[in-house]
Amino acid sequence: MILIVALWTLLFLTVLAVSAGMGTRQKIILLGRLQDRAEVQGALEAGIKKGVSLLMDDLENNQFLYSPDGKQRRHHNPDELSGIRVGDVTVDVVCRQAFGAGGLVREIYGLCDEQGLLNINVADRLVLARLMALVLGIRDDEAQDLADNIVDWRDYGKRQQEGFFSDEYYSQLEHPYEMKETPFERIDELLLVKGITKGIYDALRPFVTVWGDGRVNINTVPGVVLQAFGLDPEVVEKILRAR
Template sequence: MINLRNEKGTVLIFALWALGLLAFLAVTVGILCRQKILLFSSLERKSQLRFLADAGVKQSVKLVSANKASLTAPIKMFMHNDKSGSFIIDGLNYKVTMMYEEPSDDLQSKESHLGVVDEERKLNLNEASFSEIKELVRSVLGLEERGALNIAASFIEWREGVKEEIVQFLKEDSYGRLNYPPKKGRFETLDEILLVEGMSADLYERLIPFVTIYGDGKVNINTAPYPVLSALGLKDKVIRKVMAFRRGNDAQEATADDNVFFGSHMVIEQLQSFTELSQEEIDQVDSLNVSFRLKTTSDYFFVQSRGKFKMSNEIKTIQCVYDSLDKRFLYWREI
């Protein structure tokens, strides 16, 4: 009788142990399955977000290709400050926005706009002269003359090596201290700016809205901001007249009442029909035309597309530069 009870007790203990083991295995398998489901769900969600952001890029390229041929006030507003909703894809549970940020006139804040940015509004670091880079760095970064000269010299040294005009402004063995030599070649990406002697992440973020490496070096006078026009050599009075002409009666850029220059050779004539120009101001604009530094249309565009699900905080961003002449992307970054 005792042996029978012992046997039953042993069977019960074994059954409980087996049940516990099975329960443990079930919980473990459940956790693993849940982790895999969450992983696949996350990957699927990220894939869908990328698809949304990519759709925004394609939409932007389509709109650029359809509207860039001739620049008029409505097209300028549409491309750079869209109010029609064309640069938004608003679905039932998702939203794609194609937008960019640009510094305010006082450089103290940023303003967001729907649309794209033409790269030719910026100063091309591969084509700009020492004095142009110096002036841009001075005005945008708020540096004193000597500091601006030093950084501009470092840009030229990175691009071309040591030139006679910059020797006096270079720090001794600057790149030797940084453990790498200057490239002595054209900028291939804007991220190379961070390798230039004297540049920091903060200075980079402040300078980047005003510089490019795309295009032929000519600056679009219809869209260029004050610091870029100043870097080209235009003085304050004539720049203000250019900006006032562009902005129209409401004094706002990229709005319906804007004026546009129809060709670089028309700038003086159109300005004179708008306001009075001194001979000195005429000479400043003429000098830029003679040196082929101005244009009135753009071919390279920065696109930023953000895809988002409305019930989630996850965002996928694609930033790219589109060459509308050769119909190809020159830069692509996913965030």
């Protein structure tokens, strides 16, 4: 009888030890992940602060003028904006930047100038449609549909499309939601708009913004955006060469 009690006691203690060990291991893994996340978050914040510091330093040194040296330092500066070491984490400040007269995109070590992009909150349907056609290489009618969907999403009571193509489309989705009918607050809200797939969003992202008053910085605006505003390709080429 005593032997049986001893065996049961040993079994109970073994199970308890295994459970405690598993619980401790899970807590250690969780703490490790939280620590890793904190380190990554700290590194990201350091990268942002580095970019802000560089920008403010450049503005003050150049008396808030957009000099050629300042342009180089802000938008193509691997010496200061790549390989930023924070603890065990390395951060690069990278911008997907459009270049040339076409829709080509490259990654550079530097800051993105949102003032050089097309503001989807104020651009009209025609400009948006031109941009869609140029960047995505789609037909004019398809580009116009996407432009209409964007404007319908952002503007209250100014519907270009009715019925299935507006309210009913969003209400009939598997996970329905309402049209916002207010300006975009984040650029990734585009993914909520009818017809904007992840592929389309990724293609448009280097050319559009939700910031600014609609005017663009002639020193950084992509050639495709200038064409979307109606400038001839020959004029766009001259502007790009001059700057």
